Amino acid sequence: MASKKLKIGVSDSDRTRPLANGEVPLDGIDAEISLMGVQALFNRQLKDHTFDACEFPIATYLRTLETPERPYVAVPLFPSRHFRLSCVFINKTKGIRTPADLAGKRIGMMVFDMAAAVWLRGIFEEHFGLPRTSPIYVSGGLDAPRSGDEHPQFYPEQFKIEHRTDASLAALLESGEIDALYTARAPSTWPSANVGRLFENPMEAELGYFEKTSIFPPMHILAIKRPLVEAAPTLPRKLFNAFAAAQEVARSKLFDSAALSTMLPWQLEALLQTEEKLGKDYWPVGFAKNRAMLDVFIRYMLEDGLITTPFTPESIFDGADILST
Incomplete structure (x- = not known):
């Protein structure tokens, strides 16, 4: 060397x-x-x-x-x-209380294969009863519109995926055009009247996950x-x-x-x-x-x-x- x-x-x-x-x-x-x-x-x-x-x-x-x-x-x-249960944000007007309520909903994410999203899809299916293929996933930029993927991505055919280039995911969540967001960092529209976390006490939920699995992802x-x-x-x-x-x-x-x-x-x-x-x-x-x-x-x-x-x-x-x- x-x-x-x-x-x-x-x-x-x-x-x-x-x-x-x-x-x-x-x-x-x-x-x-x-x-x-x-x-x-x-x-x-x-x-x-x-x-x-x-x-x-x-x-x-x-x-x-x-x-x-x-x-x-x-x-x-x-x-x-990172325990990522703290990184799931919802539109508070949509009646979402548990991960299972996300079935059929529109979920934003910046990068489909980011570890945060892989862990959340797996954890929610295995431990919370949300089949990973039941939501519609919406790809885009977090706080600003994005014209495409910033690095190469692969989108498996089993998932329903849309790409938005006209608005940020943060804005779409606040307006209700998407129902939830899996993210590595908080959106600029949180906290607000319409945007909150899925888990009101994420530390409690994450400790519960750790007690079951001994995994710090x-x-x-x-x-x-x-x-x-x-x-x-x-x-x-x-x-x-x-x-x-x-x-x-x-x-x-x-x-x-x-x-x-x-x-x-x-x-x-x-x-x-x-x-x-x-x-x-x-x-x-x-x-x-x-x-x-x-x-x-x-x-x-x-x-x-x-x-x-x-x-x-x-x-x-x-x-x-x-x-x-």
Whole structure:
């Protein structure tokens, strides 16, 4: 790796800044680390493949494994996780009270294969009685109209999908032209008289889901260009060790109350409450601790029709040689 800087692209978070600012060294790797917004990062990588190693949308990664070139090798690290029950918004005039009430309704989403949508379709069908194919899905831009997909998408035939280019999904939700929205970030029309969350107490609902499944859903994974792994087989292990160490640094800063690392006044109490309810290892790294979760996510991808290969969790890390983590 000495002859060329390894270009690494990641979102700006407390888990990645220790790598970008040098607090956590990259063992023997000369790297150039770029921090940027998630959507810009993904659009850039999926169009131009700018980075050698990148925080990568996990559903899209699985789809790349069905292409002849299989361009990336994943490492069992998950830089972004999120309970997405808090990210389902509804038009409050439509009488929607539970996920099952979304049957036959029009649901907006920005990216069909984003992990948030894959998890929500799977969770709502498996745990809340909403068949994934019963709604009509409306694709578009969140807070501004969008003329088309920002990076390549695949729309399985089993779903009813419409594309809107004349208005934002946020505006369509407020006007009632769509009934609900699956999103990774809140729409600009929330909160308002017409727009609310499906779950009035999302933390309670998400804790209930965790108690059933022990899953804190990942949105992203770390992926490396396959030719680089083939040329330097130790690279996945080195990146794994560095990213895992950076996550430990992030946790230690939340624990340190000498000077708060966030603007949350009860930062330490929030950490302690989270670890009491989810366990101290609630953001697990490595293969073994994530195997059962990956089984579920692969199943949801198959049920969506986004992939056709019944991958095993082991097989999706082919080439990384770090399944002992």
